[in-house]
Amino acid sequence: MLKFTDEHEWLKIEGDVATVGITAYAVEQLGDLVFVELPEAGSAFAKGDTASTVESVKAASDVYCPLDGEIVESNQAIVDDPSLVNSDPQGSGWFFKLKLSDPSAVNALLDEAAYKELIA
Amino acid sequence: MDDHSPLKQTPLYALHLQLGARMVPFAGYDMPVQYPAGVLKEHLHTRAAAGLFDVSHMGQIRLTAKSGRIEDAALALEKLVPVDILGLGEGRQRYALFTNADGGILDDLMVANRGDHLFLVVNAACKDADFAHLQAHLGDSCDLEMLEDRALIALQGPHAVTVLAELWADIATMRFMDVAEAELHDVPCIISRSGYTGEDGFEISIPAVSAEDVARRILQHPDVLPIGLGARDSLRLEAGLCLYGNDIDTGTTPVEAGLEWALQKARRIGGSREGGYPGADVILRQLSSGASRRRVGLKPEGKAPVRRGALLFADAEGQKQVGNVTSGGFGPSAESPVAMGYVPTDLASPGTILFAEVRGKYLPVTVSALPFVTPSYKR
Numbered sequence: 001m002l003k004f005t006d007e008h009e010w011l012k013i014e015g016d017v018a019t020v021g022i023t024a025y026a027v028e029q030l031g032d033l034v035f036v037e038l039p040e041a042g043s044a045f046a047k048g049d050t051a052s053t054v055e056s057v058k059a060a061s062d063v064y065c066p067l068d069g070e071i072v073e074s075n076q077a078i079v080d081d082p083s084l085v086n087s088d089p090q091g092s093g094w095f096f097k098l099k100l101s102d103p104s105a106v107n108a109l110l111d112e113a114a115y116k117e118l119i120a
Numbered sequence: 121m122d123d124h125s126p127l128k129q130t131p132l133y134a135l136h137l138q139l140g141a142r143m144v145p146f147a148g149y150d151m152p153v154q155y156p157a158g159v160l161k162e163h164l165h166t167r168a169a170a171g172l173f174d175v176s177h178m179g180q181i182r183l184t185a186k187s188g189r190i191e192d193a194a195l196a197l198e199k200l201v202p203v204d205i206l207g208l209g210e211g212r213q214r215y216a217l218f219t220n221a222d223g224g225i226l227d228d229l230m231v232a233n234r235g236d237h238l239f240l241v242v243n244a245a246c247k248d249a250d251f252a253h254l255q256a257h258l259g260d261s262c263d264l265e266m267l268e269d270r271a272l273i274a275l276q277g278p279h280a281v282t283v284l285a286e287l288w289a290d291i292a293t294m295r296f297m298d299v300a301e302a303e304l305h306d307v308p309c310i311i312s313r314s315g316y317t318g319e320d321g322f323e324i325s326i327p328a329v330s331a332e333d334v335a336r337r338i339l340q341h342p343d344v345l346p347i348g349l350g351a352r353d354s355l356r357l358e359a360g361l362c363l364y365g366n367d368i369d370t371g372t373t374p375v376e377a378g379l380e381w382a383l384q385k386a387r388r389i390g391g392s393r394e395g396g397y398p399g400a401d402v403i404l405r406q407l408s409s410g411a412s413r414r415r416v417g418l419k420p421e422g423k424a425p426v427r428r429g430a431l432l433f434a435d436a437e438g439q440k441q442v443g444n445v446t447s448g449g450f451g452p453s454a455e456s457p458v459a460m461g462y463v464p465t466d467l468a469s470p471g472t473i474l475f476a477e478v479r480g481k482y483l484p485v486t487v488s489a490l491p492f493v494t495p496s497y498k499r
Contacts, residue, residue, distance in 0.1 A: 031350075032160035034450040035423050035457075037479075053479065055425050057159040057450045058350045 003106055004115035005066045010090055016103045020066060021094040022054070022085065025119045031056045033082035038074035038096055045069065045098075047105075052095055054085070066109070068101040130176035131271040131328040132335055139339075139346050147244035149177040152348040159350035163452040166317055166355055167493070170277035171347035172338055175316075179247025180267040180325055183254065184237040187261075193238050196258045197231065202374060202397050204384035208233045213297045213312050215382050217374055218253060223402030224370035225377070226253065228362065232299040232312060239299070239310065241272065241323070243364045271331030276321030276355075278496065279343040284311075284322060286341070291322070296497040304334050316352065318359025318495040358451045358458055360417060360490030366428060367415060367446040367460055373399070375406035376462065378415045378490075383407065414468040417488040418445065418459040418476070424483060425450045425457040426476040432461055433475045436482045442467055445476060454492045463487065 001013045008026035011018040027033075035055040045051050045065035052063035074096045078084050085093035100106070110118065127150040136143065141152030152174065154162060165171055185192035194205040203216040210233050218226035227246040232239040242250045247266070254264050275284060284291045287304045294300060294313040301310055307330040315321035326334050338344055353363070362368045368377045385391050389404055397403075420426045425448060432443040448459030459476075467474065470489050475482040 031154065031158045034160070034452075035425055037424065055450065057163065057354050057452060058153075060425070060427065 001106070002112055003109035004112065004118075005064075005109055006118060007064050007066070008119075009063065009066050011066055011106065011109065013103075013106050016100050017072060018067065018069070018098045018100055018106070019094050020096055020098055022063060022089055023115070023119075024089045027086055027089045027093075030054060030061060031058065033085050036078045036082045036085065036095075038076075038079060039071045041071050041073055043071050045071070054082070063095060065098065067098065067105050069098040070101075071096050072099050073097040128177075130174055131331040132174045132176060132273070135332050135335060136174065136346075141346070141348060144349070146349055147177055149244065151177060152346070154348040154350045155346050157345055159348070159354065160452050162345060162347045162351035163354050165345045166277045166347055166351060167319060167453050168277070169343040169345075170275055170279040170283050170321075170341070171317075171351070172335065172344050173274040173276065173347050173352055174271070174335070175274055175323070176271040176328075176331070177244035178272055179240075179242040179244065179250060180270050180272060181240040181242060181247075181251060181254065182237050182265040182267060183240060183258070184263045184265075185261060186263060188236070190233065190236060190238070193262055194233070196261050197238060198387070198393060198396065200253065200257055200397060201231075202383045202387050202400065202403055203231070204386040204393075205231060205238070206393070207384065207386060210235045211299055213299045213314060217379065217382060218250060219374070219397055219399045219403065220370055221398050222370070223373040223399030223406070225364070225368045225372055225374065226250070226370060228364050228368060230312070230314065234299065234310070245365060267325075269328050271326045271328050272323060273326065273331070273335055273338075274315050274321060274323045275338060275344070276315045276317040276319045276347075278320060280319070280321040281498075283338065283341045283343055287337070296320075296499045305330075305337055307334055309334070313498065316359075316361055317355040318361070318491055318493055319355075320496050320498050354449055354452060357447050357449060357460065358454055358492045359495060360460070360492065362415075363447055372415070372462070373403055373406055373411060375403060376411045376413055376415065380407065410465060412465060413443065413462050414465050415446070415460060416463055416468050417490040417492060418448070418461055418474070418485045419488040419492070420457040420459065420476065421484045421486065423457065424478055426459045426478055426483065426485060430459075430461075430476045430478055432463060432485070433477065433482060434467070436475050436484070438475070438477055438482050442474065451492055458492045459485065460490070
C-alpha cells in the first residue's frame, strides 16, 4: 500500500513497517541534494518530529516523521550519495523504515490520487 | 525595504520566464534563483564553459565633475572611499568600499574611469542609499545620474572570452579590470573584464531596450547556459568574495574583512592622500596595529554544510563561543562544504580547528586560506 503526506513524503506500507521517502515533487522543489542526515535505528519519533535533514546547494530542509514509530533501518546509500534521492526518489532514494506504533493510523494519510490532486 | 511594495522586474524578466527560471524576490526585484539545469549544474557549467547572469538589479551610477575634469570627480569620490581613485587610469576599474564614520562598510562597489566620468556599479539593496550618500556629499561638485535605462549582464567562465570574441574580436586584448566601450550586434555596450565568480569573464552594461536581444544572441552559443542567483552565490563563496549584508556590513571594517588589498598606499599613513574618508581614524589605526577579529575561510571536515548564522566555538562542547559564520554552503567545485566567518585574530591562522554549531552538534571546521578555488583572472 502506498500513502502520501501533505509534507510531500511517501510511505510504502508492508505490515506494521513503512518505508519512507520524499516525493518526486519534493525533490523537484529542493533541487540537487548534497547532504542527507538520517535517524539512527532504534530512535523513536512522534508524528511531525524532524526525523531527517536534507541539504541542497542553497538550503537545508527538514524531513518530518509521517507517523509515530521507531526507526528500524536507515538508507546509508543516500548518505553516501545524496544524488540517489534526485535520480530515484520513490525507489532507491528511500530514507528510512519506520515500525509504526499504530498501523491503523495510515488510513488517515493521502492515497496517490489525493496526493496528485494536492500538487496539481 | 518595504516588503509589501511590488517587485521590480529587470529588462530580461520575460526571457527568464521563457527559459523556465524559478523566480524569487531579491533586493526588491523578481529574480531567477535557478533555471531548469539547477544550481549544481549551473555552478559547474560556469567553471567549465560559460554562464550568463542577469545582474540588472544592481545600480549603475554615472559621476561627472561639474568642472568637467575627471581628476575632480576622482578626488570627490575619494572623500567617501579609502581607495586610490585618482590613480585609476582611463579604461581601468577597481574595487572600492563606501565607509561610515565608525570605519564600517556601507556598501562595496566597482569604480571605472571612463575618461570623462566615473562609472560606479553598486549593490541592488544599497543603490538608493548609495545614490543619496553620493548626492549629499558630492552633489555640490559633481553631477550624479542613476542609469535606470541600462541592463547589466555578466558572462563568466573560461569560454566567456571566445564566446564574446564572436561578437567583438578585440575583446581578447582586454586585461582583468579593463573597461571598454564596444558594439555587440550594433548595440553600444560598456564592457569590463571582471566578475563575481573567480573565473575569467565580463560584465556588460547594455541599453535596456537592447538587453534581451544581446542576451538571446549570447545564449545561442552552445557553450553558454543561463545562471541564477543560487549558483552566483556558491560561485562567489568558493572564490572567497564577500556578499554585502552577509560577510561585510556597517558592523565590519575593511581590515576586519581582510580587504586591505583594496586600500592602496596613497590613502594609507604616509601616502600622498592619507585618510580623508569616513572612519579613516579607525581604519588607519587597524591597518597599523591590526583588528581584533578577522574574516577567514572555514572548511567543515564532514559533509554537512555549515551555513550563515552558525556559531563558532573554540571547543567541541560549545562552551566558548569565538565567532560566527557569515556565508556557508556546499561548494560544487570544491566538492565539499565551504564557509566564511569572523574569528578572533589569534584564531585566524590557517589550520586552526574550531567547532561550528549545526542542529545541536559541534562540527569541526578548519580555518582555511581563501579562495577555495584558484581564480583564473587574465591579469
